[in-house]
Amino acid sequence: MRILAIAKKEAKIQLRYRIVWLNFALTPFFIISPWILTAKSFSVEFGEAVLIGSLMWYWLNQYFFGVQEAFEEEREEGTLVSIALSPISLLEFLTGKGLWMLVECVYITAVTMLIFWMLGISQALSLKMLLLYVVSGLYMFVFSILWGALILWFRRIGGINFIVQEVLGLTSGITADVSAYPKFIRFAAYAVPLTYTIKIGRMIFKGASLGDIIKDLGILTAVTIIYFIIGALMLKKAEQKLRIYGEWEAW
Amino acid sequence: MRFLYLAKASLLTAKRYKIDWYGNVLMPILGALPVIIAMWFGNKLGLLNFSSIIGTENLLEYYVLGIAYWNYIESVWSSIFALREHMRIGQLEELILTPLKPWEYILGWSFLSFALTTVSSLPLILIALLLNVQHLNIEKLILAILIFLISLIASFGFAFLIFGLTLVVKEGDEIVSLLGNAAPLLSGLYFPIAILPIPLRYLAYSLPFTWSLDLLRALLLSSKTILNIGSEIKVFLLLSFGYFTLGTVSYILLERKMRKRGIHGF
Numbered sequence: 001m002r003i004l005a006i007a008k009k010e011a012k013i014q015l016r017y018r019i020v021w022l023n024f025a026l027t028p029f030f031i032i033s034p035w036i037l038t039a040k041s042f043s044v045e046f047g048e049a050v051l052i053g054s055l056m057w058y059w060l061n062q063y064f065f066g067v068q069e070a071f072e073e074e075r076e077e078g079t080l081v082s083i084a085l086s087p088i089s090l091l092e093f094l095t096g097k098g099l100w101m102l103v104e105c106v107y108i109t110a111v112t113m114l115i116f117w118m119l120g121i122s123q124a125l126s127l128k129m130l131l132l133y134v135v136s137g138l139y140m141f142v143f144s145i146l147w148g149a150l151i152l153w154f155r156r157i158g159g160i161n162f163i164v165q166e167v168l169g170l171t172s173g174i175t176a177d178v179s180a181y182p183k184f185i186r187f188a189a190y191a192v193p194l195t196y197t198i199k200i201g202r203m204i205f206k207g208a209s210l211g212d213i214i215k216d217l218g219i220l221t222a223v224t225i226i227y228f229i230i231g232a233l234m235l236k237k238a239e240q241k242l243r244i245y246g247e248w249e250a251w
Numbered sequence: 252m253r254f255l256y257l258a259k260a261s262l263l264t265a266k267r268y269k270i271d272w273y274g275n276v277l278m279p280i281l282g283a284l285p286v287i288i289a290m291w292f293g294n295k296l297g298l299l300n301f302s303s304i305i306g307t308e309n310l311l312e313y314y315v316l317g318i319a320y321w322n323y324i325e326s327v328w329s330s331i332f333a334l335r336e337h338m339r340i341g342q343l344e345e346l347i348l349t350p351l352k353p354w355e356y357i358l359g360w361s362f363l364s365f366a367l368t369t370v371s372s373l374p375l376i377l378i379a380l381l382l383n384v385q386h387l388n389i390e391k392l393i394l395a396i397l398i399f400l401i402s403l404i405a406s407f408g409f410a411f412l413i414f415g416l417t418l419v420v421k422e423g424d425e426i427v428s429l430l431g432n433a434a435p436l437l438s439g440l441y442f443p444i445a446i447l448p449i450p451l452r453y454l455a456y457s458l459p460f461t462w463s464l465d466l467l468r469a470l471l472l473s474s475k476t477i478l479n480i481g482s483e484i485k486v487f488l489l490l491s492f493g494y495f496t497l498g499t500v501s502y503i504l505l506e507r508k509m510r511k512r513g514i515h516g517f
Binding site for chain 2: 022026030031043121159166170174
């Protein structure tokens with residue numbers, strides 16, 4: 001229930017700021033549409049593939065910013081130490097924030113899909129695909145715990161958040177198929193969970209069955225769990241370090 | 252020259268947090284990379300030659316010029332983030348009480364971003380110009396510089412408008428974020444606006460940056476234009492000075508309104 005209390009607090013704060021929601025509604029479209037429109041100029045099918053990839057990347061984008069702000073904003077406002085003193089673990093704290101981010105991301109994805117549908121851009125906008133984006137987003141949240149731990153550990157690493165996201169997105173093939181990449185990039189691509197969610201999403205869009213995707217789904221789950229374990233351990237370690245050195249509010 | 256004190260303060264803070272520099276410098280370049288990779292992949296599949304769409308064979312220069320130009324336009328808007336940060340940390344009232352004028356805040360806070368953009372973009376611009384030296388002459392170069400400077404005036408108009416709005420609705424950073432993400436697409440940073448769906452194309456026509464970018468590429472790379480160059484210059488001048496006037500007048504009115512109502516930081 002403590003996790004729900006955090007999610008509720010986030011909801012109340014976010015609902016207070018209306019322009020944020022306008023930004024949520026329109027910004028994703030403006031960010032990803034150049035990729036989709038470029039791909040669509042080549043072929044409709046390529047445009048669909050890029051739309052699936054970019055919507056999945058956007059979940060990673062939101063979660064990475066979300067877990068970063070979860071720590072940075074509290075630190076900036078001087079309330080991070082209060083969280084440290086509360087009877088809640090940092091993992092629960094991030095999960096509570098993540099629960100609210102799920103609502104935000106569903107809103108973002110649904111509105112973005114609606115805008116593309118209104119412009120007659122894509123077929124990859126069914127309810128089934130929305131569910132797929134949500135499931136892929138949950139994997140992205142688990143993956144983003146590692147980023148949250150790095151933020152707590154290195155403090156100002158948030159300055160390269162967007163770079164990290166872009167590199168992860170490009171490596172995972174948001175606007176291409178990773179099989180066309182040079183060998184060394186492909187090697188890196190298969191270490192990123194987003195690569196598998198995009199691949200599976202595109203396969204399902206083309207009508208693949210559970211049997212066709214089971215192998216990739218298994219690898220995706222295994223890779224994500226590994227990142228989660230590393231992230232959770234780093235989070236714990238960073239917390240211990242902050243408690244020992246008393247650096248909760250050090251900026 | 253009081254704005255230089257603000258610029259110095261920004262520089263000292265930025266020196267303290269060096270990692271942010273990499274983010275600021277690389278962000279626009281990384282923003283265009285997914286489009287470039289999509290084109291690379293599309294060409295690899297042999298689907299289409301994209302140069303027929305953008306109107307020039309010089310793809311690299313086309314993007315480099317667009318990115319470098321956009322970095323400067325957004326530099327001016329970065330001042331809004333500084334204003335928002337001062338609101339968040341409870342310093343807005345003190346700022347409003349200082350003898351600084353709004354344009355000094357905008358200039359002072361965007362100075363660092365401007366300097367960083369120059370450092371990061373100048374090599375890109377020089378490469379683009381050198382690769383196209385055969386298309387260049389002194390008249391074209393002077394006209395391009397004038398268009399660039401006038402489009403900065405238009406950018407100031409937007410900054411004034413958002414500055415005033417931030418005092419009223421607080422969430423100026425969200426407005427800048429939305430505008431900063433929408434304008435590159437609508438202004439043809441990634442490809443000519445002819446490729447956009449029709450409703451977006453009309454929005455694009457209403458932005459001065461659409462015309463300035465199209466003119467700059469036409470002058471420096473001899474790419475296709477939306478209208479003829481003479482007509483484009485007229486539309487561009489009208490929009491640029493129109494937005495500047497709208498921005499300054501709206502700021503004066505919004506600030507007056509907020510001073511009467513009482514300014515609250517957050």
